[in-house]
Amino acid sequence: MGVKDFCSKYYVDRMGTASLKWDALDLRFGDPDLISMWVADMEFKVPEAVVEALHNRVDHGIFGYSFVPDSYYEAVIDWEYSHHGYKLEKEWMRISPGVVAALYWAVNMYTKEDDSVIILTPVYYPFHNCVKESHRNLVTCDLNYDKGIYTIDFEAFERKIVENQVKMYIMCSPHNPAGRVWTEEELEKMLEICARHKVLVVSDEIHQDLVFGEKKHIPAATIANGKYADNMITAFAASKTFNLATCLTSTIVIKNEELRKTWDEFTRVFNNVEVNIFGITAVEAALRGGNEWYQSLKKVIYHNYQMVVEEMKEFPEVYIAPLEGTYLLFMDLRNYVDIEQIKEFTQNQCRLAVDYGEWFGENWKGFIRLNLGTTPDIVMSAIDSIKTNLRKVNG
Numbered sequence: 001m002g003v004k005d006f007c008s009k010y011y012v013d014r015m016g017t018a019s020l021k022w023d024a025l026d027l028r029f030g031d032p033d034l035i036s037m038w039v040a041d042m043e044f045k046v047p048e049a050v051v052e053a054l055h056n057r058v059d060h061g062i063f064g065y066s067f068v069p070d071s072y073y074e075a076v077i078d079w080e081y082s083h084h085g086y087k088l089e090k091e092w093m094r095i096s097p098g099v100v101a102a103l104y105w106a107v108n109m110y111t112k113e114d115d116s117v118i119i120l121t122p123v124y125y126p127f128h129n130c131v132k133e134s135h136r137n138l139v140t141c142d143l144n145y146d147k148g149i150y151t152i153d154f155e156a157f158e159r160k161i162v163e164n165q166v167k168m169y170i171m172c173s174p175h176n177p178a179g180r181v182w183t184e185e186e187l188e189k190m191l192e193i194c195a196r197h198k199v200l201v202v203s204d205e206i207h208q209d210l211v212f213g214e215k216k217h218i219p220a221a222t223i224a225n226g227k228y229a230d231n232m233i234t235a236f237a238a239s240k241t242f243n244l245a246t247c248l249t250s251t252i253v254i255k256n257e258e259l260r261k262t263w264d265e266f267t268r269v270f271n272n273v274e275v276n277i278f279g280i281t282a283v284e285a286a287l288r289g290g291n292e293w294y295q296s297l298k299k300v301i302y303h304n305y306q307m308v309v310e311e312m313k314e315f316p317e318v319y320i321a322p323l324e325g326t327y328l329l330f331m332d333l334r335n336y337v338d339i340e341q342i343k344e345f346t347q348n349q350c351r352l353a354v355d356y357g358e359w360f361g362e363n364w365k366g367f368i369r370l371n372l373g374t375t376p377d378i379v380m381s382a383i384d385s386i387k388t389n390l391r392k393v394n395g
C-alpha cells in the first residue's frame with residue numbers, strides 16, 4: 001500500500017484517549033497545545049488482524065488466568081527466523097511487561113550495587129535511569145560525532161571498561177536516537193571487547209524491524225555464528241513495529257542456562273504474575289497477520305525521513321542523522337540555535353514537543369529527536385515550523 005493510502009486508512013486522532021504522547025503534553029511539557037513529536041509510538045491503528053484477534057478474545061467474555069500458548073512462541077520464533085535469520089528456541093524465551101522493565105531487572109539481577117555499567121551515549125534515557133536508579137555506577141562513552149554521522153569510539157569503549165571494571169554493557173541495536181544500524185564488524189568488535197573483559201551484554205533490539213534501504217539488522221546473538229550468544233541477553237518486542245506499546249508484552253532471549261536460572265529466580269520474587277492475555281493475543285496476531293501493514297508502514301517512515309532531509313536543505317548546517325533504523329530522527333540544531341535557547345526555540349517558538357538531546361546524554365544539548373511514526377502532514381507542519389523559526393533566528 002502506498003503512503004497516502006496507508007495514512008488515510010490507518011491514521012487516528014489520539015486526543016482524548018489517555019495518550020501519553022498527546023494527552024499528557026501539559027503534564028510533561030507544561031503546555032497542552034504543541035505538535036507532539038516526542039515519545040516513540042505512532043498515530044497509526046494496528047493491523048486488522050490484531051483488532052480482530054482482540055475482538056474475538058473480548059467476545060469470548062472470560063478473562064481468567066491464562067498461560068502463554070505454544071502458538072505465541074511459534075509466532076515469535078517464525079518472525080525472528082524469517083525476518084532476521086535468528087533461530088530461537090522456546091526454552092530460551094521469557095516474557096516481560098516491557099523492554100525497559102527487563103533492563104531494570106537485568107541490572108538488578110546480574111550486577112551488584114556500585115558495579116559499573118556502560119552505555120554508548122547519546123542513548124535512550126531509561127538506559128541511564130535503570131543504572132542510576134539501581135545505585136550502580138553509570139559509565140558513559142560518547143559516540144564519535146561528525147556532522148550527523150555517529151560511529152563507535154572503540155578505543156574509549158575498551159579503556160572505560162577496563163578503568164571502571166565494567167560488569168555490564170547495555171547496547172542499543174539499532175541505536176536510538178542516532179538511527180544507526182550497527183554493522184556486523186561493529187557488533188563483533190563490541191562483543192569481542194565485552195567477552196574479553198567479562199562484561200555481560202544486554203542487547204536491546206526493540207527497533208530490529210524498523211531498518212531501511214540496504215541496511216540489515218543483525219541480532220547480536222547471531223554474530224560469528226553465535227560465538228557470543230552465551231554472554232548476553234537480548235530484548236525485543238512487537239511494540240515499536242506494530243504500535244503495541246501499551247500491550248506490555250516483550251520477549252527476552254537468554255540462551256545461557258546459568259543466566260536463565262538467575263532470571264527465573266529473580267522474576268519469581270519480583271514479578272510473580274501471570275501473563276496478560278491481551279498482550280499475548282495482540283502480539284501473536286500482529287506477527288502472523290501484520291506483514292503487509294508493516295511493509296507499508298516502513299514506506300511511510302522512510303518517506304517522512306526523505307521529506308525532512310529535502311525540506312531542511314535550506315539549512316545545510318542542520319545535521320540530520322541518516323535514518324538507517326528506528327523511526328526517530330536526531331537533528332543537530334547547534335549551528336543555528338544557541339544551545340541554551342534550544343527549549344525556548346523548539347517549544348515556545350516552533351510549538352513542538354520533542355525529546356531533547358540532553359535527555360540522551362549530557363553532551364548532546366542542542367539536538368532534538370523527532371518521531372517520524374506519524375503522517376507526512378504532521379511531520380510537515382513540524383518541519384515548516386522549524387524552518388520558519390530558523391529563518392527568524394538567523395534573520
Ligand SMILES: Cc1ncc(COP(=O)(O)O)c(C=O)c1O
Binds near residue numbers: 172204237239
Ligand atoms: C531502545 C528502546 N528500548 C526500549 C523502549 C521501550 O520499551 P518498552 O515500551 O517495551 O518498555 C524504547 C522506546 O522508545 C526504545 O527506544
